[in-house]
Amino acid sequence: MPQGAPVLELHGITKSFGGVEALRGVDFALRAGEIHGLVGENGAGKSTLMKIIAGTHADFSGRFMLDGCETRFRSSRDAIGAGIAMVHQELSVAPDLSVAENVFLGTQPIGRLGLVQWRRMTREAGEQLARLGVDIDPRQRMGDLPIGLQQLVEITRVLFSGARIVILDEPTSALSPPEVERLFGVLRRLRQEGRSMVFISHFIDDILRVSDVVTVFRNGRKVAEMPAASTDKGQLIHAMIGRGGGELEESYTHDIVLPRPTAEPPVLRVARLALGRSLRDVSLDVRPGEVLGVYGFMGSGQLDLARVLFGKLKPERGELAVGGRTVRLRSTASARRAGIAYVPESRRSMLFHQEPIYKNVSISILDRISSVLLRPSRERAIAQRQVQQLQIRPPRVELDLGMLSGGNQQKVGLAKWLTYPPKVLILCEPTRGMDVGAKTDVANIIRELRSRGLAIIVLSTEPETVLSLADRIVVLKRGMVVREFVDETVSKDRLLQVA
Numbered sequence: 001m002p003q004g005a006p007v008l009e010l011h012g013i014t015k016s017f018g019g020v021e022a023l024r025g026v027d028f029a030l031r032a033g034e035i036h037g038l039v040g041e042n043g044a045g046k047s048t049l050m051k052i053i054a055g056t057h058a059d060f061s062g063r064f065m066l067d068g069c070e071t072r073f074r075s076s077r078d079a080i081g082a083g084i085a086m087v088h089q090e091l092s093v094a095p096d097l098s099v100a101e102n103v104f105l106g107t108q109p110i111g112r113l114g115l116v117q118w119r120r121m122t123r124e125a126g127e128q129l130a131r132l133g134v135d136i137d138p139r140q141r142m143g144d145l146p147i148g149l150q151q152l153v154e155i156t157r158v159l160f161s162g163a164r165i166v167i168l169d170e171p172t173s174a175l176s177p178p179e180v181e182r183l184f185g186v187l188r189r190l191r192q193e194g195r196s197m198v199f200i201s202h203f204i205d206d207i208l209r210v211s212d213v214v215t216v217f218r219n220g221r222k223v224a225e226m227p228a229a230s231t232d233k234g235q236l237i238h239a240m241i242g243r244g245g246g247e248l249e250e251s252y253t254h255d256i257v258l259p260r261p262t263a264e265p266p267v268l269r270v271a272r273l274a275l276g277r278s279l280r281d282v283s284l285d286v287r288p289g290e291v292l293g294v295y296g297f298m299g300s301g302q303l304d305l306a307r308v309l310f311g312k313l314k315p316e317r318g319e320l321a322v323g324g325r326t327v328r329l330r331s332t333a334s335a336r337r338a339g340i341a342y343v344p345e346s347r348r349s350m351l352f353h354q355e356p357i358y359k360n361v362s363i364s365i366l367d368r369i370s371s372v373l374l375r376p377s378r379e380r381a382i383a384q385r386q387v388q389q390l391q392i393r394p395p396r397v398e399l400d401l402g403m404l405s406g407g408n409q410q411k412v413g414l415a416k417w418l419t420y421p422p423k424v425l426i427l428c429e430p431t432r433g434m435d436v437g438a439k440t441d442v443a444n445i446i447r448e449l450r451s452r453g454l455a456i457i458v459l460s461t462e463p464e465t466v467l468s469l470a471d472r473i474v475v476l477k478r479g480m481v482v483r484e485f486v487d488e489t490v491s492k493d494r495l496l497q498v499a
C-alpha cells in the first residue's frame with residue numbers, strides 16, 4: 001500500500017446533465033505511485049468523474065485540488081498541461097492517420113526546420129509499441145487495424161506521453177490475456193517511477209490483481225474505498241450492486257459442463273471457408289436453439305469469420321448454407337435476406353448517438369416492415385418494453401442515445417433484435433464493457449432468444465463471455481478451428497491452453 005501524499009484530491013463533486021444527477025458529493029483521492037481501481041455498475045458515474053479530472057467536463061461543483069492547491073481545468077488541454085492523460089472508454093483515435101501519428105498525436109517531434117521528423121517519429125512509435133509487446137508497422141493506417149490493436153495504440157500514446165497521472169477507462173475490453181499481462185507490467189513499472197494511475201474495469205479479477213486501492217461507485221455516489229489486498233470479488237460485487245455477489249459471480253471460475261447437442265439439423269452450416277491468412281479451412285455449424293461460442297485471441301480470424309458470415313467479406317473458397325439451402329454471400333443485404341443478423345464489435349457504427357433511444361431500437365425494424373408505417377407512439381411502446389426488459393438506465397426512451405453510459409448504449413444495440421428475431425444472430429463481444437449485473441441481463445436475453453429457436457453465434461476474445469453463454473465452443477487459432485468443445489467439461493484454463 002503506497003504511502004505517498006495525494007497528488008489529486010476531489011471533495012464533494014456533484015455533476016448533473018440536465019435533470020440527471022451523475023455524481024453526488026463524491027470524494028476521491030489519488031496518491032503518487034498508486035494504481036487506483038475504480039468499479040461500479042454501468043451508469044454509476046465512473047467515466048463522468050474521470051472526465052472531470054481530465055478536464056473534459058468543466059462544469060461541476062465541488063473542490064478540485066492538485067498537489068494541494070485548488071485548481072479548475074477549463075479544458076482537456078489544461079489537464080494535459082498539468083500532466084494528466086486519459087484513455088477514453090470510446091476510442092478516440094484518428095483513423096486516417098498512421099499508427100505513428102496516433103502515438104504522437106499533438107506531440108509530433110519537430111526538427112530544426114519546423115518539420116515533423118517522420119523517421120524519428122516512426123522509430124520511436126515502434127519502440128513504444130514494442131514495450132507493450134505490440135508488433136505492428138507504425139506506418140500502417142490506424143483505421144485498418146482491428147479495434148483491439150487500435151486500443152493498444154491509444155494506450156501506448158497515453159502511457160508514454162510522460163503524464164504523471166494516467167487514467168485508463170476500460171482499457172482492456174478488447175485485449176487478449178497476454179496483452180493484458182503486458183499492460184499490467186507497464187503499469188507496475190510506471191508505479192515504480194512514482195506515477196499515479198486510475199484503472200476502470202468490469203473485470204473484477206483484473207482490478208484486484210493490479211490495483212493498490214479500489215473505489216466503488218453506485219448510483220453517482222462513492223460507496224466504498226478499500227485496499228485491494230483486504231477485499232475480495234464477492235465483497236466488491238456486493239458493494240457495487242447492493243445485493244449478494246455470490247449468485248452473480250460468474251460461474252466460469254469453476255468448470256463448465258456443456259450440454260449434449262440436440263439432434264436437430266443445423267440452421268447455418270459453413271464448410272471449408274478460406275480467406276488469405278485469416279481463415280484457413282474453417283467449417284462449423286449451429287443448430288436452432290443453440291449458442292455456439294467462437295473463442296480465440298485477437299487476430300485469430302474471428303473478426304473475418306463474422307464478416308464473411310454476414311456477407312461483408314467475400315471468402316476465396318467455401319460454402320455457406322442456411323436452412324439447408326446454399327446461400328451465395330455477395331452482400332450484407334443477401335445475408336440479411338437469408339435471415340442472418342449481425343451485431344459488430346464496434347457498436348458505435350450501428351448506433352445513432354444524436355437520436356433518441358426509441359429510434360435506435362426501431363431502426364432495424366423499419367427495414368423489415370418498411371411497408372408498414374410505424375407510428376411514433378407505437379415505436380415508443382415497443383422500445384419501452386425492450387428498455388424495461390433489458391433494464392436500460394435511465395429507462396426513458398426519448399433520451400438521446402449519447403446521454404447513456406457506455407454499457408447502457410450496448411444494451412440498446414441488442415434491444416432491437418428482441419422484437420423481430422432473425423434466424424441466425426451473430427454477436428461480436430456482446431457483453432464487452434458491461435458490469436456484472438448487465439452481463440447477467442444480456443445472458444438472460446440471449447437465453448430467451450435461444451429458447452425461441454434462434455441459432456446464435458457468439459464471438460469473443462474473452463473466455464468468460466464464451467463460457468457463460470455458449471452451449472458448444474470452437475476455438476480459432478491462426479485462422480483454423482483447433483478444437484471443439486462439445487458435451488464435456490471445460491474451463492477458462494482449458495480454453496487458454498488451446499488458443
Ligand SMILES: Nc1ncnc2c1ncn2[C@@H]1O[C@H](COP(=O)(O)OP(=O)(O)OP(=O)(O)O)[C@@H](O)[C@H]1O
Binds near residue numbers: 041393402403404433
Ligand atoms: N453527456 C451526457 N449527457 C447526459 N447524461 C450523461 C452524459 N454522460 C453521462 N451521462 C449520464 O451520467 C450517468 C453516469 O454515466 P457514466 O458514463 O459516468 O457511467 P459509467 O460508470 O462510466 O458507466 P459504464 O460502466 O457504462 O461506462 C449516467 O446516468 C449517464 O446516462
Ligand SMILES: [Mg+2]
Binds near residue numbers: 047406
Ligand atoms: Mg464509463
